[in-house]
Amino acid sequence: QQQVKQSPQSLIVQKGGISIINCAYENTAFDYFPWYQQFPGKGPALLIAIRPDVSEKKEGRFTISFNKSAKQFSLHIMDSQPGDSATYFCAGGGSNYKLTFGKGTLLTVNP
Amino acid sequence: KAGVTQTPRYLIKTRGQQVTLSCSPISGHRSVSWYQQTPGQGLQFLFEYFSETQRNKGNFPGRFSGRQFSNSRSEMNVSTLELGDSALYLCASSLLAPGGYEQYFGPGTRLTVT
Numbered sequence: 001q002q003q004v005k006q007s008p009q010s011l012i013v014q015k016g017g018i019s020i021i022n023c024a025y026e027n028t029a030f031d032y033f034p035w036y037q038q039f040p041g042k043g044p045a046l047l048i049a050i051r052p053d054v055s056e057k058k059e060g061r062f063t064i065s066f067n068k069s070a071k072q073f074s075l076h077i078m079d080s081q082p083g084d085s086a087t088y089f090c091a092g093g094g095s096n097y098k099l100t101f102g103k104g105t106l107l108t109v110n111p
Numbered sequence: 112k113a114g115v116t117q118t119p120r121y122l123i124k125t126r127g128q129q130v131t132l133s134c135s136p137i138s139g140h141r142s143v144s145w146y147q148q149t150p151g152q153g154l155q156f157l158f159e160y161f162s163e164t165q166r167n168k169g170n171f172p173g174r175f176s177g178r179q180f181s182n183s184r185s186e187m188n189v190s191t192l193e194l195g196d197s198a199l200y201l202c203a204s205s206l207l208a209p210g211g212y213e214q215y216f217g218p219g220t221r222l223t224v225t
Contacts, residue, residue, distance in 0.1 A: 032212040043115075043201050043216035044154070089154065093212045097167050097205075098144065101154040 006102025019077040021105045023090035030092035038087045080109045115217030123223045129190040132220045136204030143185040148199040197224045
């Protein structure tokens with residue numbers, strides 16, 4: 001019941017387009033949903049996070065949409081740029097102090 | 112503020128050996144978590160420490176252990192290394208203020224077991 005399913009595995013978007021990555025979770029005890037961005041050779045960097053009491057959170061070009069009843073959440077990257085090319089991970093967390101991660105999405109933004 | 116630091120960054124070991132990895136959290140952060148990252152399994156939780164106490168442990172064999180010191184620095188140890196232990200080992204620190212679960216990762220230690 002700890003699984004977080006992430007899709008797609010890879011995504012190619014043109015510069016200026018919208019990138020959308022989806023995640024679904026099973027554990028209803030999760031109350032924290034972060035997204036991380038990882039570049040090759042680097043550790044994951046916290047991008048944006050949401051709690052289940054809100055349905056949407058926006059920070060710059062990055063937006064999380066959250067659907068509690070469907071147990072799904074997604075990351076939208078507006079006006080995608082080549083510099084956004086990275087691997088993105090969603091995760092679920094709760095009071096047990098650990099994050100359960102999705103398998104990751106490799107995003108490529110073509111110039 | 113300095114980020115999470117991990118040493119060493121790269122390590123090559125032989126099967127059967129043991130290894131110790133080190134993590135220094137962000138100043139003021141008292142929680143340290145460890146994760147293993149592999150291409151096949153992704154990011155998997157190893158354990159979490161707060162005030163020198165292990166509060167949670169993932170599904171890894173007993174060969175994987177850790178500890179935290181009074182200054183919040185943490186170490187993890189892997190004994191009797193196996194080829195499958197080759198991975199990027201990531202440390203993350205957290206302030207754990209009320210309502211806050213934000214975890215900030217270090218650059219990782221790349222362990223290669225031959």
